[in-house]
Amino acid sequence: MMRSTAVMLTFCLLTQAQLAPKAPGQPQGGQAAPTRQAAAPAAPFTLSPTEQSEMDQLLLAWEKQSVGTKQLEAKFRRWHFDLLAAPAGVHATWAEGMVKYSAPDKGLFQVSQLKFFSGIVDGKPTYKxxxxxxxEHWVCNGQELLEFDHARKECRIQQLPPDLQGKEILESPLPFVFNLNAEKIKQRYWIRRIDAPAGVYVLEAHPKRQADRAQYRFVRIVINDQSFLPQALILYGPNFDPVNSPGYDHYEFTDVERNSIRQGLANWGRVFIAQRPPADWKVIRETYRPIEPGPQVAQPNGEKTLR
Incomplete structure (x- = not known):
């Protein structure tokens, strides 16, 4: 299944030069294996000067709304679509869970229920x-990134170097749910607004960096046009093709709360710090090592940005 939240908190959803678990096959506790750099991608679309100006204004308005976010929590449902596991148009898995964020560097992403497609009964898909x-279940407490594997009863704990502690949880496949930084978003994504019903904005973001493109081809985020709080997010697989490989994850968020008085700062701190593996679990400890940024990617206007 695709990593959302790399699922590192669909949210403290952090990846690569961010605070995410190492990708499968990457050496643990040592130097990263040499890799060939992929060719710089072409921009998937070009905005007119007017469209770019409108996009800039929207991102700045979103940034203004989100800059005061100290805490954010939401429940979510996720539908995963995969032709290898279910018929076309039928989701292969269904999940629900919660996501929590505390500025600037704490987060929790946990799936509490997961069901799999088990066949068609009386013309309807069934799940078990x-x-x-x-x-998935992971936590960032500001000093460590903890990834819980409940099936194996293992917990991988990555110690964050001092220079990475206290940094914003922005470097992730889904940075849009936290304190949005308009300039950083534009550096990392080609982004445009697409048609949407009244009351919401729908933005489509295509990653510029190879590390991100290896996890997803593009993402669509639905936000309220007044509060700018997330309502839905669709993460399309790295090989997504609407006909041959229509794999994607569809998230819908409910009970979204920003800076909830009910939670309180003290309680929020305990949510993240208290998350530890049970005594009978295997614990794997590592030091987190960020991946160096890739080469620059050319922009449609001739400018360059780091991948």
Whole structure:
């Protein structure tokens, strides 16, 4: 299944030069293996000067709304579509869970229920839980990144170097849910507004960096046009093709709260700090090592930005 939240908190959703678990096959606790740099991608679309100006204004308005976010929490449902696991138009898995964020560097992403497609009964798809299979669960407490593997009863704990502690949780596949920085978003994504019903904005973002493109081809985020709080997010797989490989994750968010008085700062701190593996679990400790930024990617206007 695709990593959302790399699922690192669909949210403290951090990846690569961010605070995410190492990708499969990457050496642990040592130097990263040499890799060939992929060719710089072409821009998937070009905005007119008017469209770019409108996009800039929208991002700045969103940034103004989100800059005061100290805490954010939401429940979510996720539908995963995969032709190898379910018929076309039928989701292969269904999940629900929660996401929490505390500025600038704490987050939690946890799937509490996960069900799998089990066949068609009376013309309708049915779903069942599978014994021993669990959804994602990870926590960033500001000093460590903890990834819980409930099936194996293992917890991978990556110690964050001092120079990375206290940094914003922005470097992720889904940075839009936290304190949005308009300039950083434009450096990292080609982004445009697409048609949407009244009351919401729908933005489509295509990653410029190879590390991001390896996880998803593009993402669509639906936000309220007044509060700019997230309502839905669709993450399309790296090989997405609407006909041959229509794999994607569709998130819908409910009970979204920003700076909730009910939670309180003290309680929020305990949510993240208290998350530790049970005594009988295997604990794997590592030091987090960020991946160096890739080469520059050319922009349609001739400017360059780091991948």
């Amino acid at each position: 839980s599978h014994e021993g299979q669990f959804g």
